[in-house]
Amino acid sequence: MIEMQNITKYYDNFRALNNFNLKVEKGEILGLLGPNGAGKTTAMRILTCFLPASSGKASVAGFDIFEDSVEVRRRLGYLPETPPLYPEMSVNSYLNFVGEIRELPKSVRKQRIGYVCERIGLDAYKGRVINTLSKGYRQRVGLAQALLHNPEVLILDEPTVGLDPNQIIEIRNLVKDLAQDHTIILSTHILPEVSMTCGRVVIINEGEIAAVDSVQNLEKNATGRPAWKIVLKAPDNFDWQTIVNKAPDAQINDLIQGDASEFKLRLNRSEDFDDLFKVLTKENCIFREITPIKATLEDVFLKITLGEERKENA
Numbered sequence: 001m002i003e004m005q006n007i008t009k010y011y012d013n014f015r016a017l018n019n020f021n022l023k024v025e026k027g028e029i030l031g032l033l034g035p036n037g038a039g040k041t042t043a044m045r046i047l048t049c050f051l052p053a054s055s056g057k058a059s060v061a062g063f064d065i066f067e068d069s070v071e072v073r074r075r076l077g078y079l080p081e082t083p084p085l086y087p088e089m090s091v092n093s094y095l096n097f098v099g100e101i102r103e104l105p106k107s108v109r110k111q112r113i114g115y116v117c118e119r120i121g122l123d124a125y126k127g128r129v130i131n132t133l134s135k136g137y138r139q140r141v142g143l144a145q146a147l148l149h150n151p152e153v154l155i156l157d158e159p160t161v162g163l164d165p166n167q168i169i170e171i172r173n174l175v176k177d178l179a180q181d182h183t184i185i186l187s188t189h190i191l192p193e194v195s196m197t198c199g200r201v202v203i204i205n206e207g208e209i210a211a212v213d214s215v216q217n218l219e220k221n222a223t224g225r226p227a228w229k230i231v232l233k234a235p236d237n238f239d240w241q242t243i244v245n246k247a248p249d250a251q252i253n254d255l256i257q258g259d260a261s262e263f264k265l266r267l268n269r270s271e272d273f274d275d276l277f278k279v280l281t282k283e284n285c286i287f288r289e290i291t292p293i294k295a296t297l298e299d300v301f302l303k304i305t306l307g308e309e310r311k312e313n314a
């Protein structure tokens with residue numbers, strides 16, 4: 001449904017995107033994840049024909065974004081980070097105006113406004129002036145304008161930024177619901193957003209694609225050596241050196257949970273934990289908690305964006 005091939009974008013001499021390659025299948029929700037300034041908005045603006053690329057090719061629903069931009073725009077709905085709203089207009093007249101720009105015939109306009117407002121939970125707010133709405137509802141109006149012409153593809157730039165936790169959940173659920181009928185690309189710098197909403201994630205760093213995969217695969221591949229978090233109550237005369245000798249990577253924090261100590265162990269093989277657990281049991285330590293530590297998307301993200309991976313691979 002969406003394809004970008006070797007897209008590069010320069011702002012004067014500054015390269016904001018470098019050789020961007022991306023394929024999005026019909027019905028997917030793809031998350032563009034990256035720190036601020038990574039190039040997410042630039043990629044989205046190029047796809048939505050708001051900004052020309054310096055080089056490369058891209059298409060939406062089979063139409064070239066440079067040669068067939070009118071066809072591409074017909075098939076795209078775009079919610080920029082700041083929705084293009086006219087605050088003094090009512091929701092209904094604003095959507096009517098958007099429908100006119102989209103060249104929807106009057107009868108279709110009316111029907112689509114009705115449908116979209118119902119789908120997005122704006123029915124009761126159609127008569128309200130936009131600047132009297134909460135930020136969450138203004139975001140819904142932004143989504144409504146992106147959806148009005150029933151585009152195959154929705155491109156949403158940071159759709160939950162600045163919303164309160166309840167509004168975030170509502171908008172996330174809405175996006176998931178919309179994915180039944182639309183292919184969606186959304187950008188975010190918030191990790192739970194992609195974990196909860198997106199099937200696949202593209203991690204962008206300094207204008208380059210650093211990783212593309214499902215959240216589960218990214219986490220699985222980043223696990224590295226097995227690690228455990230252990231909380232235990234040791235006898236007074238317990239010699240912590242015993243642990244250190246068995247597990248050189250153990251991080252021991254003294255008595256951080258009442259009378260118990262918490263530490264992290266990272267060993268080369270899961271079997272190595274067996275010896276250690278035997279020692280601790282023999283020394284009459286009481287286990288309060290043993291939890292395997294899994295890599296999270298956050299670990300993957302930090303590793304990539306802080307450049308550790310590059311250093312390790314160098």
Ligand code: ADP
Nearest residue numbers: 011014016034035036037038039040041042043
């Ligand atoms: P993101 O959406 O990931 O925060 P952007 O695509 O907005 O990133 O920006 C990527 C980089 O390009 C940033 O370093 C930003 O400062 C720069 N940039 C964005 N727009 C312009 C512009 N119009 N002129 C010059 N530099 C820009």
